[in-house]
Amino acid sequence: VDGTGLRAQVSACTLAMGPRRRRVVLLADLTEGDRLAADLQAMARRLMTVQEDERRSLSRELHDDIGQSITAIKMCAMALADEDEARRLETIGEITGIADDTVAKLRNLSLLLRPPQLDALGLEAALRWQAGAMFRNGRPTVELDLDRLDSRPAHDVEQACFRIAQEAMTNAIRHADADRVVLRLRSSSDGLQLDVHDDGRGFDPQAARGLGLVTMRERAQQLGGDVWVEPAPEGGTRVRARLPLRTAEDVGAAVGDRY
Template sequence: MSISLPLSLLVLNSAALACVWVGHCLSRKSIKFQPQELADRLLQVQENERHRLSRELHDDIGQLLTAAKLQSEWLKRRIPEELRGQCSVLCDTLDETLTKVRDVSAILNPRQLASLGLEASLRAHLLRTLANTSVHWSLECHQRLTGIPEEMAVAAFRITQEAVTNMLRHAQAENLLVRLQRLPQGLSLLISDDGLGFVPAADPAREGQRGMAGMSERIDQLGGTLTVASEPGKGTQIEALFPWAPRALERASTNKVMH
């Protein structure tokens, strides 16, 4: 025996199936775009966490170390002569630790980017990072970099920071060149060393090259391009291009080289 369904119920069932199908399609579409959204969100979370850690190091731990140093100096003036040598060592250790904490805080959150600009901030970072090494380095920038968007400056700073760290850890390089250029199509960053070199991975994240993966994520977030040229024994050259936003293209192309 067949059971006939009311027309209204059939229409309702059809509408429900249509809604399920549309929801399925939208879900697939959202999943398609999810990886890039997650990558962007991850970079933002990382940057926020770096800023938080930097503040804690600078404000909390830095203040505690400063207080401990002042107390040690007060104690040094009041203890017997034969103990002052050890107290001096303690003061020096606290002073060195405080300097290192401030350096780490500056690396985590380069506050000078907003006040000094990208070129001066990179120069300060290279001076601080390479001061006690045998690496000969140069930073070339022959154009004004005023008006660089904050997210672009942060990305260029972080990519340089990561490249220099990798060089010190693995490359055994003697010479390093960092070059910034303001081009009509965007900001160009070149980082070149004469170290041991390596074989760049096609998929850095999958093959464990986390530093290179982080660079790629930062440049992808801004719609730019990253090129890595390296091979064992022949050094490494990293080129990044950060494109201008459409409204800035005309303004960027009119900037003149400083003589």
């Protein structure tokens, strides 16, 4: 009707119905399947783009911060041979300070990649630790309202929920000019629900096209969940995420069933 092409599969067979024979023709519309495949391919491309952007950011951090620090250590060490005793001791102190800063930067990068609290203590403890680290300066303040989870979510669900919360809190600190941020985590029969709300300046949904928003949605959709970023009725911005509450036991049982 609208001029759109249709891809279909046609098959036919003959049925004997008493003395009569009937020719049955089946027409299967394959267009929707093609559309779904195209959507999956587009999602995979977007996910690869997000991963490459994250790797590029990590590479830049390693090159700019860590690389420059190591170069400074090398230059200071080479200068030791031509310095008197007093200056040599001062240079050794500089090298020690740069080395300590470099170790701290490497530790921070490691925590960004995979916080040990997430592996050792689980999602709730990791969220508390992350919020404490990000809001340690006291402005904005943070309020935590985290359900106690009866069972531990699967690894990929924990990882996605933590990263979405991390990105939402980062945006609140950098862009919202907020006084207060509320982080909520709820567990129900509908799944795991995350809510990050700030009382900042808000935003225009039509103009929100940042990589962080894309990343949050991709993380959730990859698991069959979703993310909504919207102006809050009472002011500020609200990030809501819904994720399936698959547990580590569920994953283990599913794997065991295949053997």
